[in-house]
Amino acid sequence: MTTSWSRATYEAIAAVLADTDDGLTGKEIGVLLQTLCMDDPLPHASKRDRLAEAFIARHNTDKGDPKRIITFIVHAMEPVRYRDRPELFTLRQDRLNERLAFVGLHVNREGRVAKGPRAATLDEATRIATSVRDELRRRRAHEEVLRYCSVEVLKEAHFHACLEATKSIFDRLRSMTGLRGDGANLVDATLALGQSGAPLLAINSLATQTERDEQTGLVNLVKGLNGMFRNPVAHDPRLNRTITEDELLEVINVVSMVHRRLDGARHI
Incomplete structure (x- = not known):
């Protein structure tokens, strides 16, 4: 019984x-x-x-x-x-x-x-x-990521959850700056030091070489996410691209870290 x-x-x-x-x-x-x-x-x-x-x-x-x-x-x-x-x-x-x-x-x-x-x-x-949802909660995934991909996570649609998670970064950059670009061009326009050394958004004071290197590192990281996850997922048919639970969790971890750095970013 x-x-x-x-x-x-x-x-x-x-x-x-x-x-x-x-x-x-x-x-x-x-x-x-x-x-x-x-x-x-x-x-x-x-x-x-x-x-x-x-x-x-x-x-x-x-x-x-x-x-x-x-x-x-x-x-x-x-x-x-x-x-x-x-x-x-x-x-x-x-x-x-x-x-x-x-x-x-x-x-x-x-x-x-x-x-x-x-x-x-x-x-x-x-x-x-x-579950994946529980694990994301345990890892304290950033609310901006979850706002974009929580439905896909619950549907266990890892392919589209990965796409929506990475897209959230570029949408936030547009929201924070008012620019309309996308991808690497948007990252350069908003975060890259450029010839003037003054990006639209700075994640630190940029006062030392270490801080400037950190800013450049974020630029390269976001571009890497775009090239490694967003572009292939957006262009490949779902049947030809498998996203495992572990891969999705790793992507959302990194995307969450980017959002946390943007939380403290200042306009220049």
Whole structure:
């Protein structure tokens, strides 16, 4: 028999499935409860409280057996529901797995609930449930990168996530300077020292040779990202270019570092 769950577990799962922004709607919750013949003790409460109380009521009816709640999760995570928003499936899957790790379960790619390693601590739950999204959060990826590629990451579209991440640098350079260029020309126009030694954006005081070398290093780094990742990804068909999870994480790490240097840049 499946091990009984605590109230905190039910509340945590309900918080994911009934999240204000990314959870099931009140109507969807009502339909699922009715379909699975589950009581709805608090139909007028907030979505989270409503679903948590429905789970706990069923827990009491079934004498601690969580099988009906597992069935609810499976119905809520049925892949066909997400055919138009695959990124929402991945988002809910990730969040559920962080909670289900504490009872030795996880939601797989088919939307089924399967056995997995059991976590006893937050660190263990993080390691067990780690996805690319979780790893980016752990590495504190810059918010500007995530603003451009978070949907592609959730869709597990690594090819396009890599493209959008690198594009974010050039869009930010345009935003910070008002210029309209792109690629290496834009980098030169905004960051390169040039003959005057005064770029539009400086990441330091440029007072010493070391600082000027650092500025030039950033120019070369951004150009390298453009040449190594953005151009090939933009020009090659997706089927001919595979971006692994590790490669995507490495690209986003470097792009995040560039954005952090631009955070402290000053106009000259």
